[in-house]
Amino acid sequence: MAGIIQDRSPSEKQKKLAIELVNNQSREKPLNRTELLEKSGYSPISARASAEKILTSEGLQKAFALNGIDPEKITNVLTQSLEANQTTAFQGEIHGSEYPDHKIRLSALNLVGDFAGLKKLNVTQTNINVNVERADIEEILNNY
Numbered sequence: 814m815a816g817i818i819q820d821r822s823p824s825e826k827q828k829k830l831a832i833e834l835v836n837n838q839s840r841e842k843p844l845n846r847t848e849l850l851e852k853s854g855y856s857p858i859s860a861r862a863s864a865e866k867i868l869t870s871e872g873l874q875k876a877f878a879l880n881g882i883d884p885e886k887i888t889n890v891l892t893q894s895l896e897a898n899q900t901t902a903f904q905g906e907i908h909g910s911e912y913p914d915h916k917i918r919l920s921a922l923n924l925v926g927d928f929a930g931l932k933k934l935n936v937t938q939t940n941i942n943v944n945v946e947r948a949d950i951e952e953i954l955n956n957y
Contacts, residue, residue, distance in 0.1 A: 823876035829853040830867070831876035838920050894921030
């Protein structure tokens with residue numbers, strides 16, 4: 814029937830892909846989009862040849878919506894992420910700083926890239942956590 818718009822539900826692959834994309838950022842080593850597509854049930858050929866089409870499809874957007882992810886939520890999370898500053902923990906207390914948290918900001922940009930079917934930014938960051946006891950600090954200060 815020409816002229817009738819059908820409201821199609823997302824496919825099972827699209828539903829699984831939406832969940833995989835959301836969970837991807839919390840993985841120790843996030844998957845690239847080809848790996849995400851294959852993990853969601855797409856063939857290796859489709860994952861390479863049609864990635865952009867799949868990642869920008871209406872069905873995938875509907876799958877996000879079914880999981881409570883709509884454009885407004887994405888915008889809110891991204892805005893907060895792109896304004897994130899570093900935090901540190903010292904003696905059980907969390908302390909904020911005015912320095913940008915580039916790891917969170919880059920993760921947000923990569924997530925947008927996933928949703929938009931864009932290439933990921935390959936930037937890494939290394940964090941070093943140092944625990945210093947109060948007595949050690951006082952000893953160092955007393956020696957100067």
